Amino acid sequence: MSDPRRPLTLRDVSEASGVSEMTVSRVLRNRGDVSVATRERVLEAAKALGYVPNKIAGALASQRVNLVGVVIPSLSNMVFPEVLTSISAVLEDTGLQPVFGVSNYQPEREEAVIYEMLSWRPSGIIVAGLEHTDSARAMLENAGVPVVEIMDTDGSPVDSAVGISHERAGREMAKAIIAAGYRKIGFMGTRMPNDHRARKRLDGFRAVLAEAGIGLADSEFYEGGSALAKGREMTEAMLTRSPDLDFLYYSNDMIGAGGLLYCLDKGIDVPGRIGLAGFNNVDLLDGLPVRLATMDACRAEIGRQAAMIVAGRHPEGLIGGEVVTLTPKLEPGGTIRQ
Amino acid sequence: MSDPRRPLTLRDVSEASGVSEMTVSRVLRNRGDVSVATRERVLEAAKALGYVPNKIAGALASQRVNLVGVVIPSLSNMVFPEVLTSISAVLEDTGLQPVFGVSNYQPEREEAVIYEMLSWRPSGIIVAGLEHTDSARAMLENAGVPVVEIMDTDGSPVDSAVGISHERAGREMAKAIIAAGYRKIGFMGTRMPNDHRARKRLDGFRAVLAEAGIGLADSEFYEGGSALAKGREMTEAMLTRSPDLDFLYYSNDMIGAGGLLYCLDKGIDVPGRIGLAGFNNVDLLDGLPVRLATMDACRAEIGRQAAMIVAGRHPEGLIGGEVVTLTPKLEPGGTIRQ
DNA sequence: CTGAAAGCGCTAACAA
DNA sequence: TTGTTAGCGCTTTCAG
Numbered sequence: 001m002s003d004p005r006r007p008l009t010l011r012d013v014s015e016a017s018g019v020s021e022m023t024v025s026r027v028l029r030n031r032g033d034v035s036v037a038t039r040e041r042v043l044e045a046a047k048a049l050g051y052v053p054n055k056i057a058g059a060l061a062s063q064r065v066n067l068v069g070v071v072i073p074s075l076s077n078m079v080f081p082e083v084l085t086s087i088s089a090v091l092e093d094t095g096l097q098p099v100f101g102v103s104n105y106q107p108e109r110e111e112a113v114i115y116e117m118l119s120w121r122p123s124g125i126i127v128a129g130l131e132h133t134d135s136a137r138a139m140l141e142n143a144g145v146p147v148v149e150i151m152d153t154d155g156s157p158v159d160s161a162v163g164i165s166h167e168r169a170g171r172e173m174a175k176a177i178i179a180a181g182y183r184k185i186g187f188m189g190t191r192m193p194n195d196h197r198a199r200k201r202l203d204g205f206r207a208v209l210a211e212a213g214i215g216l217a218d219s220e221f222y223e224g225g226s227a228l229a230k231g232r233e234m235t236e237a238m239l240t241r242s243p244d245l246d247f248l249y250y251s252n253d254m255i256g257a258g259g260l261l262y263c264l265d266k267g268i269d270v271p272g273r274i275g276l277a278g279f280n281n282v283d284l285l286d287g288l289p290v291r292l293a294t295m296d297a298c299r300a301e302i303g304r305q306a307a308m309i310v311a312g313r314h315p316e317g318l319i320g321g322e323v324v325t326l327t328p329k330l331e332p333g334g335t336i337r338q
Numbered sequence: 339m340s341d342p343r344r345p346l347t348l349r350d351v352s353e354a355s356g357v358s359e360m361t362v363s364r365v366l367r368n369r370g371d372v373s374v375a376t377r378e379r380v381l382e383a384a385k386a387l388g389y390v391p392n393k394i395a396g397a398l399a400s401q402r403v404n405l406v407g408v409v410i411p412s413l414s415n416m417v418f419p420e421v422l423t424s425i426s427a428v429l430e431d432t433g434l435q436p437v438f439g440v441s442n443y444q445p446e447r448e449e450a451v452i453y454e455m456l457s458w459r460p461s462g463i464i465v466a467g468l469e470h471t472d473s474a475r476a477m478l479e480n481a482g483v484p485v486v487e488i489m490d491t492d493g494s495p496v497d498s499a500v501g502i503s504h505e506r507a508g509r510e511m512a513k514a515i516i517a518a519g520y521r522k523i524g525f526m527g528t529r530m531p532n533d534h535r536a537r538k539r540l541d542g543f544r545a546v547l548a549e550a551g552i553g554l555a556d557s558e559f560y561e562g563g564s565a566l567a568k569g570r571e572m573t574e575a576m577l578t579r580s581p582d583l584d585f586l587y588y589s590n591d592m593i594g595a596g597g598l599l600y601c602l603d604k605g606i607d608v609p610g611r612i613g614l615a616g617f618n619n620v621d622l623l624d625g626l627p628v629r630l631a632t633m634d635a636c637r638a639e640i641g642r643q644a645a646m647i648v649a650g651r652h653p654e655g656l657i658g659g660e661v662v663t664l665t666p667k668l669e670p671g672g673t674i675r676q
Numbered sequence: 677c678t679g680a681a682a683g684c685g686c687t688a689a690c691a692a
Numbered sequence: 693t694t695g696t697t698a699g700c701g702c703t704t705t706c707a708g
Contacts, residue, residue: 007459007482009701020679025703033677050480055457056397057701060684064703065394075423081413088440097454100438102426116435119393121345142388144345228625258625265627287566287596289603347685358695363687371693395685398700402687 008051017045028053059121068096068310069117071127073105073195078254079280079299080128083150086303087126094311096123105194111136118143124310130155131196146313146320148306151297152197153325162305162324166197169295169328170204173249173277176293176330178208180337182247182275184217185209188234188259189251191221198251201279205249218242222255231258239268246274253278253285256292260335264289276335291333298326346389355383366391397459406434406648407455409465411443411533416592417618417637418466421488424641425464432649434461443532449474456481462648468493469534484651484658486644489635490535491663500643500662504535507633507666508542511587511615514631514668516546518675520585520613522555523547526572526597527589529559536589539617543587556580560593569596577612584612591616591623594630598673602627614673629671636664 013028014021019042026032027042034042045051059065070087072080087098101117103110111133117125118139124146130153132140140147140158147159154167177185187205189198209215218238222230231254239245250256256278263270270276270290278285281296305324313320332338351366352359357380364370365380372380383389397403408425410418422438429436439455441448449471455463456477462484468491470478478485478496485497492505515523525543527536547553556576560568569592577583588594594616601608608614608628616623619634643662651658670676 007701011701021701022679022703023677026678029703031703035677038677050476052453052456052477054459054701056394056403056459057684058703059394060398060686061701061703063684075419078416081419085413085440102423115390118390121392121394138388139390226621226624228622230625232625261625261627283564284566286564287568287570287599289599345685349685359685360687360696361694364694367687369687373693376693392685395700396687398702399685399687401700 007054008049009054010051012049013042013046013051016049017041065121065123066096067120067122068098068307069101069114069120069122069125069127070098071101071103071110071113071117071125073103073110073128075102078282078284079297082299083128083303086300087307090304090307091311094307096311098126098307105192107131107133107136107194111139114139124148124313126150126306126310128152129196130157130161131194132158146310148309150302150306152200153323154200157321157323159320160306160309160322160324162302162309162322162326164298164302164326164328166200167204167207169279169297170201170206171208172328172330173201173279173295174205174208174212176332176336177247177249177275177277178212178214180271180275182337183214184242184245185214185247185249186218186220186238186242186245187216187249187251188220188222188231188238188255191223201251217245227252227254228258228261231255232262233258235259235262239274248274248276250276250278253280253282253292253294256294257284257288260288260290260292271335271337275337281331285333290335291331293333293336294331295328296331298328301326345392346387347392348389350387351380351384351389354387355379403459403461404434405458405460406436406645407439407452407458407460407463407465408436409439409441409448409451409455409463411441411448411466413440416620416622417635420637421466421641424638425645428642428645429649432645434649436464436645443530445469445471445474445532449477452477462486462651464488464644464648466490467534468495468499469532470496484648486647488640488644490538491661492538495659495661497658498644498647498660498662500640500647500660500664502636502640502664502666504538505542505545507617507635508539508544509546510666510668511539511617511633512543512546512550514670514674515585515587515613515615516550516552518609518613520675521552522580522583523552523585523587524556524558524576524580524583525554525587525589526558526560526569526576526593529561539589555583565590565592566596566599569593570600571596573597573600577606586612586614588614588616591618591620591630591632594632595622595626598626598628598630609673609675613675619667619669623671628673629669631671631674632669633666634669636666639664 010021013024024042027039101113114136126148128151149157149161151163153163220234277293281294348359351362365377439451452474464486466489487495487499489501491501558572615631619632
């Protein structure tokens with residue numbers, strides 16, 4: 001050994017086992033026929049040396065990369081880790097490996113992440129949302145690999161899409177609330193110009209209210225901090241300044257849960273005096289004293305289907321263009337009058 | 339164009355701009371001196387074509403990869419996404435790119451993830467915990483790049499480590515509880531043989547109790563499901579079968595929060611009749627009606643320092659071996675008697 | 677079943 | 693400032 005810290009190569013294994021590099025390569029990839037004796041000799045040598053194949057070289061030579069890029073806006077949202085988990089689970093059996101990137105809800109950052117990912121020539125890309133910079137969209141269109149946009153289907157996908165209509169989710173919730181007899185409705189959500197899905201839900205929600213001849217009686221937006229605490233604070237503030245509200249619609253379950261805990265604390269009659277609803281159907285809700293009304297965002301199913309689309313596509317014979325629109329289910333819980 | 343879907347290469351940009359491949363490469367990497375005129379011509383051509391450099395080829399040629407592998411046990415734990423976020427934030431300015439992998443608390447799975455990562459020859463590896471399969475440990479030792487083990491420092495790191503002593507965290511909590519006068523103590527946690535950190539905390543906790551001549555009066559372990567709901571259920575069950583308990587120690591804040599909500603619900607006097615404590619100091623606690631006693635796991639700081647160690651190391655001049663032990667802070671909240 | 681030759685797309689090193 | 697030449701470590705292809 002000239003330099004003990006030089007990374008090992010196929011050649012080292014070849015020399016150690018007295019077999020050609022080519023045959024070593026075949027053994028290590030389980031490709032082609034190799035005699036049992038040779039195979040064992042090679043495996044033994046590779047293990048003894050602690051050889052780890054160099055996928056960079058392998059990928060360059062074979063023009064094949066077992067990576068799937070996954071771009072999401074945030075990790076702290078609790079929603080995305082769940083999608084990632086279901087993507088991982090599906091890809092596990094396919095030999096594909098997910099690689100995650102986070103855009104922090106910034107379009108330019110997303111563009112940079114997509115560029116970086118494409119430069120590794122992945123087998124596919126999964127990206128949250130349909131809104132991208134022109135440049136990012138162009139890159140995705142020209143990538144020559146399956147592109148699946150997830151979470152949302154209100155818009156024009158680059159290629160395939162799996163998600164729900166957030167506009168419709170907002171509409172359905174508004175309908176249910178009105179049907180239950182609530183009329184003075186307040187809204188709380190994040191102040192994030194680039195959270196298009198939250199915006200679409202609010203748009204749909206407002207549209208139905210407008211059709212019913214009522215408007216949002218109050219609304220408030222927050223940023224940063226603990227969502228549960230924010231929900232509590234905002235609810236207190238809103239009920240103080242608009243005491244006649246009879247319903248609070250939250251853009252996510254965490255702030256909704258905060259609001260619910262506040263109301264229970266104060267002994268406010270829920271859902272009699274006031275109703276509450278969130279969005280996402282996160283696990284957390286199971287542990288609350290009263291179940292918050294919510295709408296399931298189908299996160300696990302979205303991840304599953306997106307991964308299957310990416311995995312199922314052969315590099316050749318690209319068809320693409322599937323759009324899967326899942327239907328979110330309203331979970332009335334115990335915070336909407338029956 | 340022969341095949342419109344053939345990925346573009348440097349050669350395409352070279353031909354389109356009338357400049358050699360080498361010069362194009364220099365422009366695209368901002369390396370070496372290139373005249374302004376040439377540079378602009380190249381940039382224009384690259385942009386017009388929509389060229390995305392092939393990092394696989396680049397990495398093979400330069401023997402340099404700007405990737406840092408990050409291996410964590412779980413994404414659903416709420417703790418790890420936060421560590422990832424702080425790692426990302428630090429690496430952002432260094433030109434390094436984190437690549438995440440999840441082991442699901444399975445040693446063999448972790449070994450596979452590490453193997454896969456090393457096969458891409460990353461610039462460094464960050465891995466949660468000090469316990470690995472022999473084979474994984476050997477791979478990390480021979481990787482020839484900085485390896486930082488995070489979260490825990492109770493053990494022998496492969497190279498560097500940044501974390502807290504969970505054994506000590508358990509001890510400190512036990513001391514505080516005993517000092518507050520509690521004597522009949524129950525414990526609840528996850529049933530995960532491979533969650534070494536939770537185990538170490540419990541070990542330390544028990545050791546102090548033993549020194550004080552008291553044992554755990556009751557304990558229960560769960561798996562799966564919503565942690566908040568599990569905390570609620572387990573607490574109800576435990577208080578029913580052991581009504582004389584005066585303290586409940588939870589292995590994480592989520593189940594602790596569930597237990598706290600249960601107690602508040604039932605009108606149990608906290609912390610008078612019974613005290614409660616969790617671990618991690620998650621954001622969520624801010625929104626609870628009463629703040630749960632907990633201990634900060636220093637997640638953000640751990641991620642920050644680990645990323646800095648990986649980033650600060652030059653491939654040559656590897657020193658390694660830093661061990662940073664942070665000191666978790668006890669947050670008494672409102673669930674331990676003063 | 678095994679091996680030799682030719683390159684994958686890029687960059688280090690050197691030359692002009 | 694620009695270009696040329698040789699690989700990086702592997703796999704494809706073709707020949708034994």
